[in-house]
Amino acid sequence: MSKILLTATNAMIFHFLVPHIEKLLEMGHHVEIASTALEGYDDLLRNRIKEKPVKISYIRLNRSPFSLSNYKGIIDLKRIIDNDSFDLIWTNEPVMSIATRLAARSARKKGTKVVYMVHGFHFFDGSSKGSWLIFYPIERIMAKFADYLITINKEDFNRGKSFGFKDVFYVHGVGLDTKKFREASVDRSLKRKEIGIPNNVIMLLSVGELGTRKNHEVVIRALGELKDKDIHYAICGEGVLEDYLKNLCKKLGIAENVHFLGYHRDIPEICKAADIYVFPSQREGLGIGALEGMASGLPLISSYVNGIRDYTEDGVTGYTIQPYNIEGYAMAIRKLVDNTGDRARFGSHNMIVAQKFDVCNTIQEIPVILDEIMK
Incomplete structure (x- = not known):
């Protein structure tokens, strides 16, 4: 039985990684978690995995990559890693992955494999010069502290292949x-009344999140x-x-x-x-929100980035805009508002596209890759 350490925020694990933990346990692996405690997610995560033989350790790590207090998190991680014997460390998210990779240097020398799963590099085609000047060198330097890279979009996959990892995977x-989302049942009129939307519009x-990255302002x-x-x-x-958006x-x-x-x-x-689902993000590693709208059968108006x-695809899933x-x-809004047929056609197509990203498929990708690496 191989021993795996998973590092990520408890919010990331709760929302996205529990099915993969369950699959790894089913495959016969032992899984432990080292996590930062985001407010409100501790009990949620513990309740979700309470029937599973998974130990959770919390570490002192700030979400900001520039916080000087993050050295405490590196110390916590090093203690967890060095006091045990892990076959593989699976690390996620920028700050957590940097701290984990630095803490795992001694363990790697003893044979522990480190897998970095990037959920979207902060630099990409079309991103700002500042993103490239700050984050690109960091990722290039930190690549030497991991063995493998898992990416969730093709741009990152192609770029990651030049970073010097033993292997790079796309999932x-x-x-x-x-x-x-596909089979949700709702009284449309009652739901609209509940959220304050008229029926005839x-x-x-x-x-x-109401922040700059999600870019609601452009809509x-x-x-x-x-x-x-x-x-x-x-x-x-x-x-x-x-408040800014309401005033606007x-x-x-x-x-x-x-x-x-x-x-x-x-x-x-x-x-x-x-x-109509609108997804105008400035940056997305993948964009679960858009895929949820597509799985619901909605046409999509979105940005076209990473x-x-x-x-x-413009004119196929809806419309793509910078x-x-x-x-x-x-x-794009005017076109879809005026064309019921296009809305229906795009929406039907989108339900099929979204299926590729279903968790039933991804649990056959990520855990299998980790299992193969350990072999």
């Missing part, structure tokens, strides 16, 4: 439950250009830009048409109440 993300939907400005009272935009999420809506005269719904657990049902390019093209988003 279809960490997986999502497409059935939950076109409902656009975005799900994601709001596009709606400001259209000024169509029969188009409403619902945003599920919380974040630092909420007032300034543009569309405050009545944009609905800030906050955090919701009933996203599959809300998707079924929507007509991971999103792996499953979108992240800051306000006029482009306005035109």
Whole structure:
């Protein structure tokens, strides 16, 4: 029985990695977790895996890569690693992966294999010069502290092959439950009434944190250009830009048409109440939100950057627009609002595309790769 240490935030593990842990246990491996404790996820994670023989250790690590206190997390990880004998360390996320790789230097000399799973490099085709100047050198330097790289988009896969890893793998993300979105049952009228959307309008939907990366502002400005009272935009999420975006809506005269719904657990049902999914992100390793909308049978209006390019095609999945093209988003929204047939055609196609990224498929990729590496 091989012994695996998984390192990631407890939020990442809770939302995405538990099925992979279960698969590794089913394959006969022993799995332990070293995690940072994001508020609200400790009990959720422990309850989800309480029936599993998985030990969780928490470490002192800050999400900011520039926090000087992160040395404490490296010390915690080194103690966990050096006091045990792991065959493989599977590390995720930027700060966690750097700390883990630095802490595992002695263990690697003794034969422990280190696998870094990147959920989207911070530098990519079209990203800022600052991203390339800061994050590219860090990833190049840190590559020598791991043996293998797992990527979730093809751009990262191709770039990672030049970094000097023993091998680089591509997988279809960490997986999502497409059935939950495809088969969600909801009274559309009642759900709309619940979230404050009129029945006789076109409902656009975005799900994601109200921050710069998710780029909701471009959609709001596009709606400001259209000024169509029969188009409403619902945003599920919380974040630092909420007040700014609400004030922008007032300034543009569309405050009545944009609905800030906050955090919701009933996203599959809300998707079924929507007509169009909008995903204007500046950067995405993959973009689970867009795939959830596609799995629900919605047409997609999205940006066309790094991971999103792996499953979108202009005129096939909906429309793809560059992240800051306000006029482009306005035109795409107008086209789909005016064409019921295209909405249905794109949506049907998208349900098929999303299936490739289902967790039933990804648990046959990631755990199998880890198992093969240990052999």
